[in-house]
Amino acid sequence: MTAIDTATTTPTIPAVKASGVGKTFPTKGGDVVALTGVELEVAAGEFVSLIGPSGCGKSTLLRLIADLDEASTGILEIFGKPARKARLDQDYGIAFQQSGLLPWRSVGANIALPLELHGVSAADRSARVSELAELVGLTDFVDRYPDQLSGGMQQRVAIARALAEHPRLLLMDEPFGALDEMTREYLQSELARIAAETGAAVVFVTHSIPEAVFLSDRVVVMSPRPGRITDVIETGLGTNRAEALRESPEYFAKVTEVREALHGAPVERANER
Numbered sequence: 001m002t003a004i005d006t007a008t009t010t011p012t013i014p015a016v017k018a019s020g021v022g023k024t025f026p027t028k029g030g031d032v033v034a035l036t037g038v039e040l041e042v043a044a045g046e047f048v049s050l051i052g053p054s055g056c057g058k059s060t061l062l063r064l065i066a067d068l069d070e071a072s073t074g075i076l077e078i079f080g081k082p083a084r085k086a087r088l089d090q091d092y093g094i095a096f097q098q099s100g101l102l103p104w105r106s107v108g109a110n111i112a113l114p115l116e117l118h119g120v121s122a123a124d125r126s127a128r129v130s131e132l133a134e135l136v137g138l139t140d141f142v143d144r145y146p147d148q149l150s151g152g153m154q155q156r157v158a159i160a161r162a163l164a165e166h167p168r169l170l171l172m173d174e175p176f177g178a179l180d181e182m183t184r185e186y187l188q189s190e191l192a193r194i195a196a197e198t199g200a201a202v203v204f205v206t207h208s209i210p211e212a213v214f215l216s217d218r219v220v221v222m223s224p225r226p227g228r229i230t231d232v233i234e235t236g237l238g239t240n241r242a243e244a245l246r247e248s249p250e251y252f253a254k255v256t257e258v259r260e261a262l263h264g265a266p267v268e269r270a271n272e273r
């Protein structure tokens with residue numbers, strides 16, 4: 001069978017598939033229903049953002065996908081596997097708002113950490129660190145320490161570390177939330193490029209509508225109490241995420257569409273209430 005035959009006959013397994021997923025936290029004050037009835041499929045190579053007001057369950061959903069917590073109801077599959085198996089197989093990389101770098105390790109040693117933990121040889125680690133440092137634009141900084149870097153550079157190290165084992169999926173929880181606007185926009189462009197170059201699917205939690213639209217193929221809008229998906233908006237912005245996109249009418253139209261979905265009403269009318 002040729003490569004083309006394989007491509008046309010092999011059904012593509014989604015990176016993430018959530019069916020009827022719910023999460024309830026028992027607390028002293030009673031049960032908190034953080035998520036209910038979540039149905040979501042993220043295709044291989046697709047960039048999907050989760051957006052919604054504080055407390056709508058974005059981080060909870062990401063934590064369930066990452067197997068950092070267990071769903072109360074429903075089924076979660078990562079590349080067709082249970083979340084636990086996908087974690088053990090290192091099918092995804094994770095990056096959070098805090099870069100979580102180890103201050104006593106150099107940039108290179110931080111990036112190499114997952115490789116070291118999984119027994120990759122020193123020579124292979126060193127080659128991979130060089131590749132990753134180049135990918136995130138930090139070739140000249142591999143010998144520095146985290147406290148010698150800006151916040152944006154630290155996040156780039158965290159992204160390189162998340163990509164160390166060639167994951168097909170990246171899970172990111174507000175990775176640029178603590179950065180100034182200019183650095184944030186720069187890293188958005190970098191992430192769009194990195195996602196395209198690596199072909200990894202991305203599930204990205206954010207509070208920023210422009211950020212979600214700029215990066216995503218689809219924006220998943222959530223609402224709280226109980227946390228659920230209320231809208232899924234396809235951006236249709238294609239693969240070119242150049243800076244000029246931010247000033248294009250298509251981009252503004254999508255930002256407005258997501259904003260209206262979040263507010264549940266056209267923005268002008270919501271503001272009048």
Ligand SMILES: Nc1ncnc2c1ncn2[C@@H]1O[C@H](COP(=O)(O)OP(=O)(O)OP(=O)(O)O)[C@@H](O)[C@H]1O
Nearest residue numbers: 025027032034053054055056057058059060061227
């Ligand atoms: N361990 C926990 N115990 C009890 N309640 C929890 C726990 N974790 C989350 N919750 C509750 O679940 C709901 C969803 O929380 P989650 O952090 O997923 O929301 P979020 O959309 O990511 O919020 P934010 O945008 O503020 O980060 C909230 O009401 C939160 O208080």
